Amino acid sequence: MGSTTGRPPGVPLDGLIKAMIGYAGMAMCLTLVYLSMRAVMDIGGACADGGPYVVARSCPQGTTITLLGGIFGGILFVFIAALGGAEVGGIWSGAPLIGWAALFGALGWNFLDYGVFNAPAETGIDGGLAICGVLFWIMAAGGLVALVPLARDAPSRLRTSGTVAALPGRGQPARRPIVISTSGSPVTVSRDGHTATVSTAVVDGELPVELRGELEQLGRTLAQARASGETEASRDELARIAADFGAAIGTAMAETPMAAITGNTGSSSGSSAATVPVTGAPPASAPPAGAPPATSGTQTSPQPAFTEGTQALLDRLERLADMRDRGLLGPEEYETAKTAIMAELEGRT
Amino acid sequence: MSRSIASILLVIAIALGVWAGMVVFLFLTGTFGVPA
Numbered sequence: 075m076g077s078t079t080g081r082p083p084g085v086p087l088d089g090l091i092k093a094m095i096g097y098a099g100m101a102m103c104l105t106l107v108y109l110s111m112r113a114v115m116d117i118g119g120a121c122a123d124g125g126p127y128v129v130a131r132s133c134p135q136g137t138t139i140t141l142l143g144g145i146f147g148g149i150l151f152v153f154i155a156a157l158g159g160a161e162v163g164g165i166w167s168g169a170p171l172i173g174w175a176a177l178f179g180a181l182g183w184n185f186l187d188y189g190v191f192n193a194p195a196e197t198g199i200d201g202g203l204a205i206c207g208v209l210f211w212i213m214a215a216g217g218l219v220a221l222v223p224l225a226r227d228a229p230s231r232l233r234t235s236g237t238v239a240a241l242p243g244r245g246q247p248a249r250r251p252i253v254i255s256t257s258g259s260p261v262t263v264s265r266d267g268h269t270a271t272v273s274t275a276v277v278d279g280e281l282p283v284e285l286r287g288e289l290e291q292l293g294r295t296l297a298q299a300r301a302s303g304e305t306e307a308s309r310d311e312l313a314r315i316a317a318d319f320g321a322a323i324g325t326a327m328a329e330t331p332m333a334a335i336t337g338n339t340g341s342s343s344g345s346s347a348a349t350v351p352v353t354g355a356p357p358a359s360a361p362p363a364g365a366p367p368a369t370s371g372t373q374t375s376p377q378p379a380f381t382e383g384t385q386a387l388l389d390r391l392e393r394l395a396d397m398r399d400r401g402l403l404g405p406e407e408y409e410t411a412k413t414a415i416m417a418e419l420e421g422r423t
Numbered sequence: 424m425s426r427s428i429a430s431i432l433l434v435i436a437i438a439l440g441v442w443a444g445m446v447v448f449l450f451l452t453g454t455f456g457v458p459a
Contacts, residue, residue, distance in 0.1 A: 084425070097433050101436075101438075101439075102444035105441050105448065137452060164430075166433060
């Protein structure tokens with residue numbers, strides 16, 4: 075329902091590379107542990123090497139290093155995958171949970187395979203291995219269940235949920251301003267303990283994941299407030315915060331230097347801090363949730379002949395109009411952001 | 424880069440990781456290239 079903002083959320087390349095290295099390493103180490111366990115179980119399930127004692131059964135060649143390497147390497151790669159996955163977002167931000175479920179799922183399968191499914195005919199099902207296998211699979215299932223909220227929190231839902239567009243309590247001023255401090259790019263937006271950084275992803279035509287996550291959380295909170303019948307004052311307060319974030323995003327989008335597109339860092343250097351006047355007053359004409367996006371007089375149809383930078387500016391104008399139509403931007407914030415973008419457009423022409 | 428493309432790349436990376444794990448295991452256990 076509602077309108078869309080165009081393209082899906084962007085994933086920073088460096089974060090993706092880290093996530094790919096981390097997840098590939100996790101898979102490699104998990105495979106090593108899985109195969110090592112099977113090699114040991116092939117010789118009876120127990121072995122030993124070294125030490126002052128007489129070894130009854132030596133471990134298969136190389137399994138000591140593959141097992142230890144798999145365990146400690148896996149810990150390292152889970153850490154890397156968690157760092158990179160956090161930038162990718164969605165289910166990929168749950169690298170420890172994914173690793174947990176994969177580890178216990180794979181090892182549980184080994185127990186069940188050797189103890190139940192392919193148990194020796196002469197001994198029959200091994201109860202001990204079967205119990206271990208079931209317990210391991212229960213533990214793996216716990217990790218998968220914990221992943222569900224991450225999968226449901228995929229940022230793409232913001233474009234289709236429309237919950238933010240149905241904000242109640244319009245027309246009331248915010249009690250505290252939003253402070254946007256810039257030092258070229260990125261731009262940091264802070265208010266009441268909420269801080270988000272607008273990276274060059276904005277310039278590339280995407281809302282940053284952090285702000286998108288904040289808006290999603292806000293939408294859910296508002297939906298819960300409506301569903302639970304909270305007081306009008308509570309809904310108004312939530313609506314004010316929502317409007318503040320919308321204004322902050324719009325302003326940040328307008329202030330993010332275009333130099334990031336062209337690679338020129340000269341136009342927006344230096345640090346500054348600005349207190350954004352926040353009215354928290356989305357326009358009274360904002361459409362209700364589910365309504366199609368209104369056509370704005372300021373929207374400009376993309377033309378394939380535009381340069382990349384010009385197209386990004388036009389895309390930004392469209393998103394601003396969309397946010398205004400959904401009630402996330404007040405008229406003043408919209409005009410301020412539009413004026414800044416139009417000035418850049420004129421400068422480019 | 425969109426999330427969907429990133430997800431595809433990550434799945435490919437995981438598949439490559441599994442393949443690398445099998446190769447490393449076979450190499451370290453001395454069974455690399457030896458028929459079963």
